[in-house]
Amino acid sequence: MVGRELLALLERRRFPVAQLQPFSSGRSLQNVRFRGRTLQAPAIDAKLLSCCQLVFMVSSEEVARRFGPKLAAGGVWVIDDSSEFRLDPKVPLVIPEVNSSALNFHQRLIAGPNCxxxxxxxxxxxxxxxxxxxxxxxxxxxxxxxxxRDALTEFFDQSRANAARQTLAPDGRAPIWPCPARRAxxxxxxxxxxxxxxxxxxxxxxxxxxxxxxxxxxxxxxxxxxxxxxxxxxxxxxxxxxxxxxxxxxxxxxxxxxxxxxxxxxxxxxxxxxxxxxxxxxxxxxxxxxxxxxxxxxxxxxxxxxxxLLKGAALNSVQIAEHILRKGWLKRP
Ligand SMILES: NC(=O)c1ccc[n+]([C@@H]2O[C@H](COP(=O)([O-])OP(=O)(O)OC[C@H]3O[C@@H](n4cnc5c(N)ncnc54)[C@H](OP(=O)(O)O)[C@@H]3O)[C@@H](O)[C@H]2O)c1
Incomplete structure (x- = not known):
């Protein structure tokens, strides 16, 4: 969900993206829309990632841990929305309205805050x-x-089941749990x-x-x-x-x-x-x-x-990227 908001923001705020490469878990075929085009999001590929100038990580702690530090050490700017590095003293945790001064040219792994x-x-x-x-x-x-996303699906499933039960129950009693499977x-x-x-x-x-x-x-x-x-x-x-x-x-x-x-x-x-x-x-x-x-x-x-999903995640990350761009730290495409 954060990833889709992020793409919409990059487009709306005219971030100068020359080429966009989305990734997914690869568990199912994922497509995303960007500037009127449909792009396939294959499973993460370390080699392709290392060719990027800027990587937004909007997936999981595990993915952040696996790829973030290596990419940053190789000169790629990485803005991670997971909680993996937020409390690491070497990693700036940034909300631009509050502490953009924590950003610096040499620390290319940046954490976005808890929403x-x-x-x-x-x-x-x-x-x-x-x-x-x-x-x-x-x-x-x-x-x-x-x-x-899985939690939201769970919420909608439960809400539908509730509505059906309320409609069907002649005595108008509250729905009986458990309702559809709980996982998230x-x-x-x-x-x-x-x-x-x-x-x-x-x-x-x-x-x-x-x-x-x-x-x-x-x-x-x-x-x-x-x-x-x-x-x-x-x-x-x-x-x-x-x-x-x-x-x-x-x-x-x-x-x-x-x-x-x-x-x-x-x-x-x-x-x-x-x-x-x-x-x-x-x-x-x-x-x-x-x-x-x-x-x-x-x-x-x-x-x-x-x-x-916006200031709590995607928008904050895009604002960090815009700051890096304004500073001239991101080579213009
Ligand atoms: N939701 C919020 O309000 C919020 C706020 C602040 C920070 N965050 C952080 O932002 C990140 C994304 O959150 P979300 O709410 O957008 O989660 P989400 O809707 O569940 O999406 C997670 C995404 O991560 C991808 N993913 C999972 N495992 C992967 C792997 N091994 N390799 C590549 N991609 C993988 C999934 O790909 P598939 O589509 O292929 O499954 C999916 O696109 C999390 O780290 C979360 O803590 C979220």
Missing amino acids: TMTGIAVAGWPLHKAATVREVRLATYQAVSGAG LPQPIAGNVFPQVGSFDPQGHCGEETKVARELRKVWSAAHLRVSVTAVRVPVVRGHSLAAWLRFSRPFAPQRARRLLRHAPGLKLMTANYPTPLAMAGLAPVFTGRLRPGIDARELCLWVVSDN
Whole structure:
């Protein structure tokens, strides 16, 4: 899913692609459309990859591990959306609106961030810059597409089965589980929410919660930031939402925060209304609203929504590529 969004963005933003070579797992015949042409996406071929100037990796950790470092060592720019290298101290983890300065000519393997973390990283950055955030608490409401194509198929299958059961059940009772096979997600997702994204560690944190905390510290260069996350999967197709509580060491007036957020790059502050994933799906910026005081003057509360497939993945990667291009680091075709 991220790969298809990425191609659409390269086309729409007129990235100067001379030749595009898509790849797939090779498990089934995959075609993609680019600039009006249908291109076949064969299984990955290391030799063909090494001839590229720029490689977007939108597949799996395993693929990133297998090809990323070798390609970068051979001079190919590699932008990887998996979590494989995000916390590697040698690899820049980049959200251009926040830390494009982490990019450098000699480090050609670059990691894109976790799609949940991106929203708060962009929305909270102007506030952090102005008055060091000490603590971030998050409750996430994560779309099914964040777990990939198989999870989305599972969601649609379950939704269809639910609809059929509701129609057929004369007593109107809730559908009886289990519904169609579950493989990509740990619980039924149609008509449900569950507080698990990834697997649990011995302390009871799930993978997504740990990733968000560690990646936010890295992108903000804030080693001492305290971050607490409860990650929840919700039956939404695309668009991750976050309830965020930001704690400062000194009072921070909401009016001042609004002034800062109104002009922040990549961010749209909503005041008359609030963002929802349905309304914001397919849109580029991170949206924030319901900015208000928290439990005391040192705390602010925010609601943040961003498209996990765009700013959370494909768009961020294309923005990184555009930055590399602007710097003149990518030989023009
Ligand atoms: N979904 C999001 O919101 C999101 C956000 C941020 C980052 N990411 C990251 O972006 C990457 C892609 O996510 P996605 O949601 O687009 O997943 P997806 O819809 O499940 O697609 C995964 C793609 O990877 C390909 N693939 C899998 N194994 C491969 C292999 N061994 N060799 C070559 N290609 C292989 C698949 O090819 P086939 O089509 O042939 O199966 C498929 O095209 C993941 O690393 C994910 O963690 C996703």
